[in-house]
Amino acid sequence: MGLVQIAEEFAQQVDAASSPDELAALLDAAARAMDFRFFALTHHVDLPRAPQPAVRLHNYPLGWVDYFDEHRLGPCDPVHRASHLTSVGFRWTRLAAMLDLTTRDRDILHGARRAGIGDGFTVPAHVPGESAGSCSFATADGRPVREEWLPLAQLVGAIAFEGARRLWGLRELGPDQRPKLTDRQRDCLYWAARGKSDWEIARILGISHDTVIQHLKQARERYGVGKRTQLLVHALFDGTLTFVDVLRR
Amino acid sequence: MGLVQIAEEFAQQVDAASSPDELAALLDAAARAMDFRFFALTHHVDLPRAPQPAVRLHNYPLGWVDYFDEHRLGPCDPVHRASHLTSVGFRWTRLAAMLDLTTRDRDILHGARRAGIGDGFTVPAHVPGESAGSCSFATADGRPVREEWLPLAQLVGAIAFEGARRLWGLRELGPDQRPKLTDRQRDCLYWAARGKSDWEIARILGISHDTVIQHLKQARERYGVGKRTQLLVHALFDGTLTFVDVLRR
DNA sequence: GGGCCAGTCCCCAGAAATGGGGATTTCAGC
DNA sequence: GCTGAAATCCCCATTTCTGGGGACTGGCCC
Numbered sequence: 001m002g003l004v005q006i007a008e009e010f011a012q013q014v015d016a017a018s019s020p021d022e023l024a025a026l027l028d029a030a031a032r033a034m035d036f037r038f039f040a041l042t043h044h045v046d047l048p049r050a051p052q053p054a055v056r057l058h059n060y061p062l063g064w065v066d067y068f069d070e071h072r073l074g075p076c077d078p079v080h081r082a083s084h085l086t087s088v089g090f091r092w093t094r095l096a097a098m099l100d101l102t103t104r105d106r107d108i109l110h111g112a113r114r115a116g117i118g119d120g121f122t123v124p125a126h127v128p129g130e131s132a133g134s135c136s137f138a139t140a141d142g143r144p145v146r147e148e149w150l151p152l153a154q155l156v157g158a159i160a161f162e163g164a165r166r167l168w169g170l171r172e173l174g175p176d177q178r179p180k181l182t183d184r185q186r187d188c189l190y191w192a193a194r195g196k197s198d199w200e201i202a203r204i205l206g207i208s209h210d211t212v213i214q215h216l217k218q219a220r221e222r223y224g225v226g227k228r229t230q231l232l233v234h235a236l237f238d239g240t241l242t243f244v245d246v247l248r249r
Numbered sequence: 250m251g252l253v254q255i256a257e258e259f260a261q262q263v264d265a266a267s268s269p270d271e272l273a274a275l276l277d278a279a280a281r282a283m284d285f286r287f288f289a290l291t292h293h294v295d296l297p298r299a300p301q302p303a304v305r306l307h308n309y310p311l312g313w314v315d316y317f318d319e320h321r322l323g324p325c326d327p328v329h330r331a332s333h334l335t336s337v338g339f340r341w342t343r344l345a346a347m348l349d350l351t352t353r354d355r356d357i358l359h360g361a362r363r364a365g366i367g368d369g370f371t372v373p374a375h376v377p378g379e380s381a382g383s384c385s386f387a388t389a390d391g392r393p394v395r396e397e398w399l400p401l402a403q404l405v406g407a408i409a410f411e412g413a414r415r416l417w418g419l420r421e422l423g424p425d426q427r428p429k430l431t432d433r434q435r436d437c438l439y440w441a442a443r444g445k446s447d448w449e450i451a452r453i454l455g456i457s458h459d460t461v462i463q464h465l466k467q468a469r470e471r472y473g474v475g476k477r478t479q480l481l482v483h484a485l486f487d488g489t490l491t492f493v494d495v496l497r498r
Numbered sequence: 499g500g501g502c503c504a505g506t507c508c509c510c511a512g513a514a515a516t517g518g519g520g521a522t523t524t525c526a527g528c
Numbered sequence: 529g530c531t532g533a534a535a536t537c538c539c540c541a542t543t544t545c546t547g548g549g550g551a552c553t554g555g556c557c558c
Contacts, residue, residue, distance in 0.1 A: 004252045004400045011400075054493075084488075087374040088411045125336045126375040129485045129492045151253045154407070155400055162337040170493070171334060180349050182504060195476040197544060211506050217546075218504095227444040227514095228545070232478050233495050236485065239348045242333040243486045244381055431534060446514060460536050466516080467534095476544095477515070 006033070007155040014163035023163055024057045027135075030156050031059075034149035037140035038117060041160055043131040044080040054131060055164045064115035078105040083124035083134040089154040091145060092120045092138075119145045123157030128243045129236055130170060135161050171237075178238050179222040186240060188215040193232050193246040255282070256404040263412035272412055273306045276384075279405050280308075283398035286389035287366060290406075291329070292374075292382035292413050304382065304413050313364030327354040332373035332383040338403045340394060341369045341387075368394045372406025376414070378427045378487030384409050427487055428471040435489060437464040442481050442495040 010030055017023045023041075031039040040058035058065070082090065082098045090098065092109075099105070120138030135157030139145055165171065181189065184205075191201040198216065202209040220226060223234045235241040259279055266272045272290075280288040292304030307314070331339060331347045344350065344358075369387030384406035388394055430438065433454075440450040447465065451458040469475060472483045484490040 002251055002253075004397070007400045084377050086411060087376050087414070088407045124376075126377050127336050127373075128333050128375055128377075128381055131491050131493070132377050132488050148253075151256045151404055154404060158337045158403065158407075162335060165336065178349055184505060193478055193482060195474060195479040199544085207505085208507055210508060213545080214506080220546085225444060226546075229442055229477055229481050230444040232481060233442060233485070233492070236482070237492045237496060239330045239334045242330050242381075243482065244329055244333065246482045247486060433535060448514080456535085457537055459538060462515080463536080469516090475516075 003149075003152045007152060007159070010156055011159045014159055017163060017167065020057055020164070020167055023160065023167060024059070027057065027156075027160050028059050030160075031137050034137065034153055034156070035139070035143075035146045036120075036137040036149075036153075037143070038120075038138040039136065040138075041133070041135040041157075041164055043133045044077075044083075055133060055168050057164065060117065061115045064112060064117060077108060079120070079122050079136060080132070080134065083122050084126075084132055086124060087126075089121055089123040089150065089157060091150070092122065113141055116141050118143055121145060121150055121153050123154050123161070125158060125161035127165070130165075133161060179224075179234075181219050181222060181235070181240055182215075185215045185219040185222075186235075188212050189219055189231060189235055190241060190245060192216060192228060193235075193241055252398075252401045255279075256401055256408070259405055260408045263408050266412060266416065269304075269306060269413075269416055272409065272416060273308070276306065276405075276409055277308050279409075280386050283386065283402055283405070284388070284392075284395045285369075285386040285398075285402075286392070287369075287387040288385065289387070290382070290384045290409055290413055292380060292410065292417070304417055306413065309366065310364050313361060313366060326357060328369075328371050328385060329383065332371050333375075333381065335373055336375075338370055338372040338399065338406060340399070341371065362390055365390050367392055370394060370399055370402050372403055372410070374407060374410035380414065381486075382410060382413075428473075428483075430468050430471060430484070430489060431464075434464045434468040434471075435484075437461050438468055438480060438484055439490060439494060441465060441477060442484075442490055 010026065013026050014023060017026060027039045027041060031037065038058070038060055040056075040060055042056040042058065043054040078095055078099055079092060082095055085098055095109075118139040118141040120136055122134050122136040125133045125135060137153050137157070187205055188201055191204055192198075196204065198212045199209050201212045205212070216228070216231070220228075220231050223231055225231055225234065232241070236243065236246075259275065262275050263272060266275060276288045276290060280286065287307070287309050289307035289309055290304065291307075327344055327348055327350060328341065331344055334347055339347065341358075348354070350358075367388040367390040369385055371383050371385040373381075373383045375381040386402050386406070436454055437450055440453055441447075445453065447461045448458050450461045454461070465477070465480070469477075469480050472480055474480055474483065481490070485492070485495075
């Protein structure tokens with residue numbers, strides 16, 4: 001069976017999974033099939049204090065997990081930090097080239113090795129507005145990473161992360177929970193998000209100041225919020241606006 | 250040659266490419282190899298310090314590009330909006346399920362069809378705090394998307410995006426140029442994002458109204474923006490805040 | 499025709515945010 | 529012991545937003 005067929009089958013199984021445990025089992029099997037020993041799919045947060053729900057699935061040795069949590073490595077683990085710098089998977093051997101490794105980083109990598117974790121490959125996964133995350137695969141210490149599996153690992157990691165997003169309900173909005181804005185309301189909100197005042201928006205759209213106020217007023221009503229900031233967050237969350245829209249020059 | 254071999258070869262070629270034109274040629278060839286006709290790699294950037302040209306590589310028909318620009322569709326293209334809601338590639342047929350399509354959205358999709366663009370597949374890509382974008386592949390109108398190529402399209406899209414980041418020099422800017430907020434600034438922003446007024450935040454945090462104003466003032470300065478809305482967008486984009494934080498009840 | 503909705507415009511009063519000045523304390527790092 | 533950053537507090541004036549009232553047009557659907 002070709003690698004891509006494996007990826008497709010994996011995707012179907014992930015789609016069918018209905019619990020984090022099932023997803024973990026699928027990842028465990030996939031990791032082993034690719035000659036890895038460990039997997040770790042996680043949001044990069046300080047888990048002990050993070051607001052739920054943050055994603056974390058793995059089959060790392062317990063000793064390592066305890067160490068990790070005790071030292072609050074979520075946000076500072078070098079593998080996680082490196083995964084914030086790229087959009088495709090990378091081998092851990094490239095870490096030193098991607099980051100300036102500090103003494104502490106080296107300690108962390110050493111600690112992992114002592115816990116039995118060998119070489120690895122990490123697939124970053126980011127969705128704007130959500131915690132940064134990644135899906136890593138690692139060999140048992142002493143065993144090499146098999147290059148020929150890495151493209152598949154990239155696919156499997158991405159698919160698994162998206163599956164986790166679904167299972168954790170990170171973007172669930174009830175059937176008709178999504179308020180709809182009119183085109184004009186969205187126009188106004190778009191410029192408001194870019195930091196324009198109502199008066200400036202009026203000039204940009206060629207309508208009166210009062211009309212802009214009116215559109216934004218109604219947009220707030222539709223989302224049931226009273227503040228421009230909340231309106232913006234909701235619109236970004238449900239895809240009415242995107243970061244690209246708002247941040248682009 | 251297996252699909253994964255194609256991906257590996259593509260990755261090597263992208264690594265070797267030394268100009269956007271070369272990358273475009275590689276993408277054109279890859280798209281055709283996957284039975285697509287068009288590709289479009291758009292890469293929108295937000296780097297307050299170093300103004301970067303936005304990346305746009307594509308082989309769309311000129312008529313469509315003109316239409317797109319004339320009507321200033323950039324900010325509202327539904328494909329771009331959807332690409333911010335997921336971490337894996339999606340077929341355009343799923344757009345309606347991912348977003349509420351407005352009349353204008355349907356017009357855009359119609360316009361694309363009239364310009365000869367058929368069905369497509371879009372791979373989102375995001376690096377927190379730095380850039381977001383996507384790589385799309387589309388068939389000529391009337392031709393179906395070949396499902397069996399989509400896993401490869403996912404790989405090719407991701408590799409191409411990362412190649413564009415390299416070619417546009419985005420990776421050399423150093424990781425930690427982006428603004429960091431102090432704990433207190435983040436506390437204030439967190440509550441501001443949830444719609445609290447400065448006065449309410451002061452009561453919640455047990456500090457004076459003026460101090461809250463001060464923290465938010467300095468937070469705006471760090472991001473180089475003048476409005477609360479912009480501050481919020483930047484913080485969400487680079488992961489300082491997440492939707493989970495802000496929308497959780 | 500009547501109802502509904504999007505879009506446009508107008509008014510007002512009060513609350514909130516922004517941009518400018520200041521200031522002190524505490525604590526970590528050199 | 530000095531420096532710098534963070535956190536705290538205070539004042540001012542101005543702009544901007546929010547919530548409350550209205551009104552008129554042009555489509556669309558039944």
